[in-house]
Amino acid sequence: MRKFRSPVLRSQTRRIDKHLLFVVLALSLFGVMMVFNASGVDATRNFGDQFFFAKRQLIWAAFGALGLLFFSRIPYQLLQRFALPIFGISLLLLGLVLLPNFGISSLGASRWLEIGPIVFQPAEFAKLALVIYLAAILAKNRSLVLFLITVGLTTGLVLVEPDLGTAAVIAAIGLVIYFVSGAPLWYFFAILPAALISGLILTLTSAYRKERLMTFLNPEIDPLGTSYHIRQILIALGSGGLFGMGLGQSRQKYLFLPEPTTDSIFAIIGEELGFIGSAAVVLAFIYIIWKGFTIASRVSDPFGKLLAVGVTSWIGIQAVVNLSSMVAFIPLTGVPLPLLSYGGSSLITMLAAVGILLNVSKFQTAKAK
Amino acid sequence: MTISSDARVKFLSLLFLVVGALLLARLFSWQVLRSDELTELARGQHQISRAIPAIRGSILASDGFPLAAPAEAWLVWASLPDIEDSRKVAAHLAPILAPKPTPIEEEATESAIPTEKELILAEEERLKEILTKEGVVWVPLKHRVTRETKEEIYSLGLSGIGFDLEESRSYPEGTMAAQLLGFVGKDAAGEDKGYFGLEGYYDLTLSGTRGVKAWEKDAFGNPILLGISRNISSANGLSLQTHIDRSVQWTLEKNLEKGIERYGAVAGSVVVMNPKDGGVLGMASWPSYDPSRFTSFEEEDFASPVVGDSFEPGSIFKVLVMAGALDKEVIKEDSKCDICEGPKRVAEYTISTWDNTYYPDSTPTEIIQHSDNVGMVWVAESLGIEALLDYLERFGIGKTTSIDLQGEANPKLRSEADWTTVDLATAGFGQGVAVTPIQMVTAVAGIANEGRVPVPQVVDKVIGVGWEQDIKPQFQGQAISSGAARKITEMMINAVESGEAQWTRLRGFQVAGKTGTAQIAVRGHYDEEKTIASFVGFAPADDPKFVMLVTLREPQSSPWASETAAPLWFSIANDLFPYFGIQPK
Numbered sequence: 043m044r045k046f047r048s049p050v051l052r053s054q055t056r057r058i059d060k061h062l063l064f065v066v067l068a069l070s071l072f073g074v075m076m077v078f079n080a081s082g083v084d085a086t087r088n089f090g091d092q093f094f095f096a097k098r099q100l101i102w103a104a105f106g107a108l109g110l111l112f113f114s115r116i117p118y119q120l121l122q123r124f125a126l127p128i129f130g131i132s133l134l135l136l137g138l139v140l141l142p143n144f145g146i147s148s149l150g151a152s153r154w155l156e157i158g159p160i161v162f163q164p165a166e167f168a169k170l171a172l173v174i175y176l177a178a179i180l181a182k183n184r185s186l187v188l189f190l191i192t193v194g195l196t197t198g199l200v201l202v203e204p205d206l207g208t209a210a211v212i213a214a215i216g217l218v219i220y221f222v223s224g225a226p227l228w229y230f231f232a233i234l235p236a237a238l239i240s241g242l243i244l245t246l247t248s249a250y251r252k253e254r255l256m257t258f259l260n261p262e263i264d265p266l267g268t269s270y271h272i273r274q275i276l277i278a279l280g281s282g283g284l285f286g287m288g289l290g291q292s293r294q295k296y297l298f299l300p301e302p303t304t305d306s307i308f309a310i311i312g313e314e315l316g317f318i319g320s321a322a323v324v325l326a327f328i329y330i331i332w333k334g335f336t337i338a339s340r341v342s343d344p345f346g347k348l349l350a351v352g353v354t355s356w357i358g359i360q361a362v363v364n365l366s367s368m369v370a371f372i373p374l375t376g377v378p379l380p381l382l383s384y385g386g387s388s389l390i391t392m393l394a395a396v397g398i399l400l401n402v403s404k405f406q407t408a409k410a411k
Numbered sequence: 412m413t414i415s416s417d418a419r420v421k422f423l424s425l426l427f428l429v430v431g432a433l434l435l436a437r438l439f440s441w442q443v444l445r446s447d448e449l450t451e452l453a454r455g456q457h458q459i460s461r462a463i464p465a466i467r468g469s470i471l472a473s474d475g476f477p478l479a480a481p482a483e484a485w486l487v488w489a490s491l492p493d494i495e496d497s498r499k500v501a502a503h504l505a506p507i508l509a510p511k512p513t514p515i516e517e518e519a520t521e522s523a524i525p526t527e528k529e530l531i532l533a534e535e536e537r538l539k540e541i542l543t544k545e546g547v548v549w550v551p552l553k554h555r556v557t558r559e560t561k562e563e564i565y566s567l568g569l570s571g572i573g574f575d576l577e578e579s580r581s582y583p584e585g586t587m588a589a590q591l592l593g594f595v596g597k598d599a600a601g602e603d604k605g606y607f608g609l610e611g612y613y614d615l616t617l618s619g620t621r622g623v624k625a626w627e628k629d630a631f632g633n634p635i636l637l638g639i640s641r642n643i644s645s646a647n648g649l650s651l652q653t654h655i656d657r658s659v660q661w662t663l664e665k666n667l668e669k670g671i672e673r674y675g676a677v678a679g680s681v682v683v684m685n686p687k688d689g690g691v692l693g694m695a696s697w698p699s700y701d702p703s704r705f706t707s708f709e710e711e712d713f714a715s716p717v718v719g720d721s722f723e724p725g726s727i728f729k730v731l732v733m734a735g736a737l738d739k740e741v742i743k744e745d746s747k748c749d750i751c752e753g754p755k756r757v758a759e760y761t762i763s764t765w766d767n768t769y770y771p772d773s774t775p776t777e778i779i780q781h782s783d784n785v786g787m788v789w790v791a792e793s794l795g796i797e798a799l800l801d802y803l804e805r806f807g808i809g810k811t812t813s814i815d816l817q818g819e820a821n822p823k824l825r826s827e828a829d830w831t832t833v834d835l836a837t838a839g840f841g842q843g844v845a846v847t848p849i850q851m852v853t854a855v856a857g858i859a860n861e862g863r864v865p866v867p868q869v870v871d872k873v874i875g876v877g878w879e880q881d882i883k884p885q886f887q888g889q890a891i892s893s894g895a896a897r898k899i900t901e902m903m904i905n906a907v908e909s910g911e912a913q914w915t916r917l918r919g920f921q922v923a924g925k926t927g928t929a930q931i932a933v934r935g936h937y938d939e940e941k942t943i944a945s946f947v948g949f950a951p952a953d954d955p956k957f958v959m960l961v962t963l964r965e966p967q968s969s970p971w972a973s974e975t976a977a978p979l980w981f982s983i984a985n986d987l988f989p990y991f992g993i994q995p996k
Binding site: 277282283284327335339362 | 416419420421427428430431434435437438439441442443445446448449450452453456457627628630631635
């Protein structure tokens with residue numbers, strides 16, 4: 043019963059962080075609007091309904107909000123008890139997706155699982171499961187072997203889909219949790235280079251990843267081929283200027299920009315709302331991350347702390363990876379922008395995770411150094 | 412949890428803050444600093460524009476009748492995916508689209524002329540090749556077909572064949588004044604452009620300004636709904652009203668053709684000008700070409716020889732030299748030539764008269780009347796090199812006349828330092844110098860216009876929509892005094908009435924004129940057989956209505972101008988007198 047014998051009970055606020063909740067919900071609804079703006083042309087063209095994508099995103103946001111409500115209400119400590127089954131289910135789903143009977147293949151990758159009417163990406167759920175399970179085990183003991191097995195299994199299954207971007211994000215989340223759990227620093231001097239080198243090897247051994255890397259290193263090559271996507275992103279950002287072309291005024295969404303609703307939604311935001319709008323989005327993420335880490339540092343329960351760190355770094359890493367590829371810091375990765383990109387699995391699990399973070403936020407101690 | 416754990420969280424917070432700041436900085440760079448450059452790229456791929464053509468202006472005769480006018484024409488094109496049977500289509504279209512064999516070409520090279528059947532077969536091959544091209548969808552088959560041709564093809568009901576409206580040029584008077592008009596071809600960019608003559612000189616005026624229709628498109632090229640479209644309407648070209656008189660022009664062309672045939676000349680030209688304002692009333696030359704089918708002709712036929720060719724003027728030049736001497740008063744009307752008793756030696760050359768007849772103590776009037784070369788040496792030497800060059804320049808020799816036609820040649824005079832006594836002597840009778848016909852006729856127009864040399868002008872007015880602008884007559888300057896002009900005019904009248912061409916003159920009309928027979932220089936030597944015969948003159952001598960120059964290259968019937976160019980001049984004048992209302996006295 044150690045979990046319920048919290049030593050900081052007297053100074054608990056027992057209130058969720060309303061500012062954080064507000065920013066996250068606002069960002070999600072803004073995402074629905076931007077998905078509508080970005081997808082109208084494509085939706086009309088392919089489905090005859092300009093609201094096709096926006097409606098679905100709105101429904102997912104509603105489910106996500108329910109998930110958020112649920113996880114912010116139930117005591118987060120329960121998650122520690124169910125950590126292993128949750129992780130087990132996630133591994134099972136990741137395995138199922140690889141089976142031709144269950145997985146949906148598209149563009150040479152099996153990332154989608156179809157169960158009845160529900161189609162979702164197990165990798166998104168796996169992020170949540172990994173955060174919970176890692177927090178649970180590392181709160182008890184900092185076993186390097188257990189850590190490596192947990193992260194290795196998850197990333198390994200995602201890698202064979204194949205989805206290097208997501209695998210890298212998962213590995214990074216794991217590393218951050220491990221780092222905060224108090225692992226000896228010198229471990230990281232071994233793990234980080236090893237992770238980077240294996241990432242590089244995986245990149246160079248795959249034709250399309252190598253192409254993306256080459257395009258990144260030399261953006262002038264083949265403007266209509268491999269560098270087309272990043273070029274269109276930068277054109278969108280640049281033509282937005284300081285104040286943007288106005289909501290709904292994007293020209294790049296007229297089938298110039300690939301993936302305008304998912305990976306590249308930030309480019310449409312930049313085009314329509316300008317630097318003012320895109321910087322606001324970046325600042326919103328900085329705020330969420332800062333808030334999340336503040337919660338983590340104010341919670342004394344190791345599990346709660348690691349949960350908060352996990353969820354926060356998940357949002358942070360994924361946002362940084364997506365935005366960095368948008369501004370051409372790194373090659374295009376195919377990692378969606380949290381809360382904003384079109385996609386049910388991502389939005390629902392992300393909102394559920396924020397629910398956990400908000401739940402943890404109730405256990406902050408008053409700042410007493 | 413250890414403090415170290417919280418420190419690590421703090422470290423992560425800071426790390427994300429730094430990364431966030433970097434992202435913002437980079438975002439600022441793309442969206443603000445490099446916005447213009449990227450916006451330009453965006454515009455490049457979002458915008459599409461199409462030119463709205465401007466209609467080319469007309470070229471009108473002095474009575475307002477069009478000599479060249481814009482006309483409706485059609486582009487025949489094929490959309491290859493919609494063509495069912497390319498062989499059948501080619502076989503149907505070939506007889507309609509094949510060029511027709513033309514009478515002019517048949518005359519020129521009879522054996523090489525393809526028959527109608529050969530032309531059709533060639534056209535069928537060409538069409539088949541176009542219709543079976545790989546990797547293209549839309550191909551033009553033939554530009555500028557007439558409305559009748561278009562209707563004929565349309566009535567065949569071939570699928571995949573379509574038409575677009577284009578502009579072409581029509582010539583309501585056929586080949587009249589062809590070299591004067593020039594023609595409309597395509598420039599390197601495939602745009603209409605005027606070449607030679609008026610079309611070339613006034614290309615910008617005639618062509619107008621194209622408009623632009625621009626709109627925004629999606630990646631597949633379809634216009635986008637909320638896109639901004641922009642229209643800049645075109646400004647049609649202006650029309651030109653010329654001094655060209657259709658009756659005069661017709662007379663010139665008809666008579667020149669007859670003259671060329673009668674005297675067996677290889678080429679010839681005639682130009683008629685109003686000496687009072689420099690207005691060019693007519694200008695004809697042979698061989699000529701058909702501007703509506705300019706591609707079937709040789710390039711040397713395009714430029715009018717009146718402005719584009721230079722020749723040694725020979726004796727017609729004598730009037731300019733004499734006019735200078737009279738103006739400077741180095742020679743008086745009653746001066747007597749003191750070297751005219753026989754051939755004159757200048758340096759290593761001996762100068763004799765054309766018929767080896769010598770008239771000692773000739774007066775200037777007699778020198779012009781006899782076209783006395785030795786006498787002209789006397790006149791030229793009396794003037795001296797410096798004064799001679801001064802007068803030639805005042806008459807506009809050695810520089811362009813600035814006539815408003817493209818392709819004017821500019822034969823240079825040698826600079827003063829290069830002139831020798833031999834050059835001075837031969838220049839006196841028009842050898843060793845080169846002029847264009849337009850320079851010569853303009854200089855004589857100066858004599859006719861009391862010494863004031865006009866700038867020749869073809870265009871009288873520029874006409875826009877609802878307005879017109881006169882082009883004012885211009886003058887190169889006063890070459891000689893009106894007194895000197897009157898004296899040389901008297902001598903030219905005498906030359907017509909008593910000179911070697913007196914047999915052909917028209918009784919009752921006072922004409923001031925001068926014949927010229929120049930040998931053609933071939934590799935530095937004069938060819939005895941080949942001459943350029945010319946006659947320049949104006950009438951009526953006391954109040955000139957026109958000045959005219961006739962030149963005939965290598966006439967076969969006689970090498971002498973008095974027996975070729977002069978009678979041609981008078982036969983044209985005979986038609987012009989009643990037209991200008993000039994009554995015999």
